[in-house]
Each structure stands twice: as C-alpha cells, then as structure tokens.
Amino acid sequence: MSKRLFYLRGVPDDEAGEIRELLDREGLAWYETPPSPWGISHGALWLSDAADYGRAKALLDDYQRQRGEQARSEHARAKREGNAQTFAQLLRERPAFVLITLGAILFIVVLTLALPWLLLR
Structure with a gap:
C-alpha cells in the first residue's frame, strides 16, 4: 500500500528535484501526484511500498537537515559580507x-x- 512521503506545497522546484533524485538513487519506488487545477491540492510524492517509509523518512530528514544547514551558512555569509536584506x-x-x-x-x-x-x- 502506498504512503505519502512529502507534500509539494511551497516546495521550490530545485528541492523537489533533488528529493526525486535522492529517492531514485536509493532505489525507492515512488510516484508523484500532480497539483489540482483549482489549487485545492498541491501534489505530493508517494512511496509505492509503505514498508520503505522508515528508510525514506530518515533519508528525507537527513536531506532537509543538510539543506537547512546550507541555507543558514549562506545567510550567515551574506550577513558577514553585508549582502543580507x-x-x-x-x-x-x-x-x-x-x-x-x-x-x-x-x-x-x-x-x-x-x-x-x-x-x-
């Protein structure tokens, strides 16, 4: 049975693409539901096998932690250089x-x- 892994609401295209690549690289079977034409649903990434959820969630948590650290370091660098808004x-x-x-x-x-x-x- 399928299990939703990740909503795509407000997710930048580059982040969603990196997550798709991560799932493919790790050999996890997944599929994507598109957003609705009326804006009610924004789409999601689903795992085809719910048994893979624990592993996929751990990978996703690690990816998001790394992405957060990268964003914080870029912001700190921008502040040091005086470029932060x-x-x-x-x-x-x-x-x-x-x-x-x-x-x-x-x-x-x-x-x-x-x-x-x-x-x-």
Whole structure:
C-alpha cells in the first residue's frame, strides 16, 4: 500500500528535484501526484511500498537537515559580507509593499482585539 512521503506545497522546484533524485538513487519506488487545477491540492510524492517509509523518512530528514544547514551558512555569509536584506533596505526598495503589509497587520490586530469587545456590549 502506498504512503505519502512529502507534500509539494511551497516546495521550490530545485528541492523537489533533488528529493526525486535522492529517492531514485536509493532505489525507492515512488510516484508523484500532480497539483489540482483549482489549487485545492498541491501534489505530493508517494512511496509505492509503505514498508520503505522508515528508510525514506530518515533519508528525507537527513536531506532537509543538510539543506537547512546550507541555507543558514549562506545567510550567515551574506550577513558577514553585508549582502543580507534588512528591514530598512526592504523599506527603501519597496515602501508601498511594506506600508500596505504593516497596515494589514495593524488592521487584523485591531479587529482581533476590538471585535470581541464590540460583540459583547
């Protein structure tokens, strides 16, 4: 019986490709379900044999740990070199985006705090 290994929602194409290659390299039988045309499902990678799940999950956990370490080291390097984007840089580059986002956050916070008070009066 099949077992879902990995949802593809929000997964970059390069990461999904590397995971497909990892599964192939390790000789694990897998298949992919495509995303739905209406955006309800974003697709997933499935193992054909549920008995392989423990091994595949361990491989996936190790891969994600390595990828996380690589991303953290790249970010630390960018910070050392002064290339990491800061809030001030984002505000200078995209002021409308930042102000609209902050306004939306403020609106949600005010609504969350005021709505119960207004409804309970």
